[in-house]
Amino acid sequence: MLGILIEGALLGLALATFFGFGPAFFSLVQTSIHRGFWPAVLLALGVFLNDSLMVILCLMGAAQIITEPSNYLWFGIAGGLILIIFGLVTFSRKVVTEVPENPGLPVKISGPRWFTYIAKGFFMNIINPFVWVFWIGVVVGISARYGGDGFKLTYFFAATLLTVFLTDIAKAYTAFSIKRFLNQKVIGWFNKVAGIGLIGFGIFLIVKVIWNHFT
DSSP, X not given: OHHHHHHHHHHHHHHHHHSOOSHHHHHHHHHHHHHOHHHHHHHHXXXXXXXXXXXXXXXXXXXHHHHSHHHHHHHHHHHHXXXXXXXXXXXXXXXXXOOOSSTTSOOOXXXXXXXXXXXXXXXXXXXXXXXXXXHHHXXXXXXXXXXXXXXXXXXXXXXXXXXXXXXXXHHHHHHHHHGGGOOHHHHHHHHHHHHHHXXXXXXXXXXXXXXXXXX
């Protein structure tokens, strides 16, 4: 059983390293810089819950609803538009430094409620058909690897998803830690880069699903 957990963790590390720099990554780092470490953790939790749901549905075969050709196009366009909106908001975000009346007291900045971050992380991927296709491929391959053994698959994907979640937390902590070394100009440029990245992902998603639909 230890071997299965190790294999699952290695897959999680591979996913976090080679496929962990998509839209969720930009939102995670941006949230950590602007809202703090714990809001970013909540966003990572939303992504974790989303990935967990996808794996469960893929194992049950329900993911075919999303990847049906008749639904694939509309889910892709909707997901792309949402990413573009997120990107535009991020790109136009202004950096504001608040100075407290008493320098010895921390500044309390009002922001979204805790469940808003979880929801953002959750829905960031769920309407992206490419994420579904990716997890379907992973689940099918691993299911074949273990002969469809439910217990082995549970241990394997538990280790995989937990590893990805922990690496997301590490990314959020890194961004939060270096925040003190970033001035307004640098953070402003990061907002623009993150915004362009999200917009780029959104446009790519829309073009990709339209191209696949008509070719």
